[in-house]
Amino acid sequence: MSEEPILQVKNLSFSYPEKKGVLKNINLEVERGERIAVIGPNGSGKTTLFLLICGVLKPHSGKITAMGEKVEHNRFNPRISYLFQSPDDQLFSSTIFDDVAFGPLNMGLSRREVERRVQDALEKTGCKALAERIPHHLSGGEKRMAAIASILSMNPEIILFDEPTSNLDSRNRRKVINTLNSLSQTILASSHDLEFLLETCEKVILLDEGEIVKTGSIRAIMGEENLMQSHHLEKPHSLIHSLHIPHSHG
Amino acid sequence: MIDRYANLDSPLHSLDPRWKLLSLFILILVCASVNSPPAVFFAAGAAVIIIILSRVPVRFVFHTLKAPFILLIVMIFFLVITSGGRPLFGLAFITVYIDGLRMAAIICIKALSIMLIFIALFGTSRLNIIMKALSYFGFPRILTGLLLSTYRYIFLSFEDLEKLFVAARLRGLTLRKGIGNTGTTVNILATLLVRSYEQSERTYVAMYLRGFSGEFRTLEEFKAKPIDHAKGSALLIVSALVLFLEYFLRLKR
Numbered sequence: 001m002s003e004e005p006i007l008q009v010k011n012l013s014f015s016y017p018e019k020k021g022v023l024k025n026i027n028l029e030v031e032r033g034e035r036i037a038v039i040g041p042n043g044s045g046k047t048t049l050f051l052l053i054c055g056v057l058k059p060h061s062g063k064i065t066a067m068g069e070k071v072e073h074n075r076f077n078p079r080i081s082y083l084f085q086s087p088d089d090q091l092f093s094s095t096i097f098d099d100v101a102f103g104p105l106n107m108g109l110s111r112r113e114v115e116r117r118v119q120d121a122l123e124k125t126g127c128k129a130l131a132e133r134i135p136h137h138l139s140g141g142e143k144r145m146a147a148i149a150s151i152l153s154m155n156p157e158i159i160l161f162d163e164p165t166s167n168l169d170s171r172n173r174r175k176v177i178n179t180l181n182s183l184s185q186t187i188l189a190s191s192h193d194l195e196f197l198l199e200t201c202e203k204v205i206l207l208d209e210g211e212i213v214k215t216g217s218i219r220a221i222m223g224e225e226n227l228m229q230s231h232h233l234e235k236p237h238s239l240i241h242s243l244h245i246p247h248s249h250g
Numbered sequence: 251m252i253d254r255y256a257n258l259d260s261p262l263h264s265l266d267p268r269w270k271l272l273s274l275f276i277l278i279l280v281c282a283s284v285n286s287p288p289a290v291f292f293a294a295g296a297a298v299i300i301i302i303l304s305r306v307p308v309r310f311v312f313h314t315l316k317a318p319f320i321l322l323i324v325m326i327f328f329l330v331i332t333s334g335g336r337p338l339f340g341l342a343f344i345t346v347y348i349d350g351l352r353m354a355a356i357i358c359i360k361a362l363s364i365m366l367i368f369i370a371l372f373g374t375s376r377l378n379i380i381m382k383a384l385s386y387f388g389f390p391r392i393l394t395g396l397l398l399s400t401y402r403y404i405f406l407s408f409e410d411l412e413k414l415f416v417a418a419r420l421r422g423l424t425l426r427k428g429i430g431n432t433g434t435t436v437n438i439l440a441t442l443l444v445r446s447y448e449q450s451e452r453t454y455v456a457m458y459l460r461g462f463s464g465e466f467r468t469l470e471e472f473k474a475k476p477i478d479h480a481k482g483s484a485l486l487i488v489s490a491l492v493l494f495l496e497y498f499l500r501l502k503r
Binding site: 051054056074076078081082084086088089090092093094095098101102103105106107111114115132134135136150151154 | 253254257376377378398399401402403405406449452453455456457458459460461462463466467468469471
């Protein structure tokens with residue numbers, strides 16, 4: 001008997017007051033442990049989809065089920081976490097330790113458990129040395145890793161990553177990739193950094209104008225140059241087998 | 251940031267935050283209320299000893315005092331020439347009064363003492379701990395939460411403001427042009443306001459997603475030991491001595 005999907009989205013539609021049809025009749029199923037990339041041009045509805053999945057926004061129609069339970073609007077659900085595009089939105093406490101402990105403390109865990117989870121999360125993300133630092137004083141890469149630690153400490157089952165490599169240099173980008181690849185959770189990641197998605201995800205959902213255009217193997221879909229171009233995306237360089245470099249004639 | 255040195259080790263750092271808040275806040279009130287020179291000098295001496303005991307670096311103390319000190323200088327200048335009373339000397343149309351100088355010196359010493367105690371209070375505990383102590387004394391949680399968030403994000407807002415001004419300067423904004431640039435300045439400030447509002451919305455979502463329900467919880471548990479009672483009581487005695495000097499001398503007169 002096959003296991004029930006960890007996340008099910010059925011006939012989901014959503015509009016903002018100032019923008020109609022942001023998401024139109026979205027259907028998707030995610031199996032436990034899957035890593036799914038969500039790609040699409042700006043304004044295609046990626047962030048809105050994530051905010052609906054974690055219950056921040058209320059669907060106009062349709063249903064979202066996670067871990068067998070309906071996702072309720074405005075109800076704290078530590079089993080689903082969302083990483084913001086900007087770590088400054090996520091790090092609001094006076095120290096990194098406090099920030100990483102914020103979620104577990106609100107979950108009502110014991111002091112010992114909170115401390116254990118914080119130490120674990122800091123270790124997994126390589127942020128142990130930053131524990132007593134003030135978020136404002138950290139570099140962009142450090143902030144990003146600390147923001148990841150702040151959601152890992154809640155031990156979520158589904159993690160939604162919104163542009164996790166934006167504004168990062170290659171060293172910090174690599175750190176994020178390694179951290180994501182070391183996680184066992186179900187992951188949905190949206191990014192314009194397609195090479196990053198190729199390294200971290202197996203499947204892809206291509207969204208455009210609020211609709212799912214195509215889903216399937218990340219290499220197969222990103223490798224379709226015409227499909228990618230028709231949705232204002234580019235085929236990643238690593239999937240282009242022969243690069244034509246013009247010779248200089250001197 | 252005022253709590254930059256909150257992780258040092260000193261008699262003030264190890265004092266129970268509730269005792270610290272209560273005793274130093276009372277001392278601040280007492281400093282503000284006294285006027286007789288012996289009481290003011292005694293309070294100033296106590297403030298200096300407290301800041302030395304806190305082990306907060308002197309450079310940081312001076313740096314923090316710089317801005318208020320400039321304001322004090324301006325205030326002193328106006329006070330000594332406008333207070334009236336016995337004149338000390340006159341220069342052209344300006345007369346410096348002895349009473350004004352005396353009053354300025356008292357105000358200056360009181361203000362500096364209060365600021366030193368303030369640094370000792372907020373510089374030796376992390377702000378969220380002080381806020382928790384404030385909540386312990388019945389301060390509304392919503393206000394402590396607002397203070398904490400403001401403190402965290404005010405630096406980001408300043409950075410944003412700086413970037414907006416740089417972007418405007420690179421496109422020809424010069425502050426020397428005066429009134430002509432008022433519109434641009436207002437636009438920049440309005441942009442900052444909108445950005446701050448959006449930032450607050452996103453931060454609220456981030457807090458809600460991690461279970462925030464109106465209370466900033468910390469792992470810090472307050473446990474006052476006998477040494478805390480002793481240190482706290484000693485600070486209260488200092489306040490009592492300052493008041494004694496003030497009122498004893500007044501009665502003697």
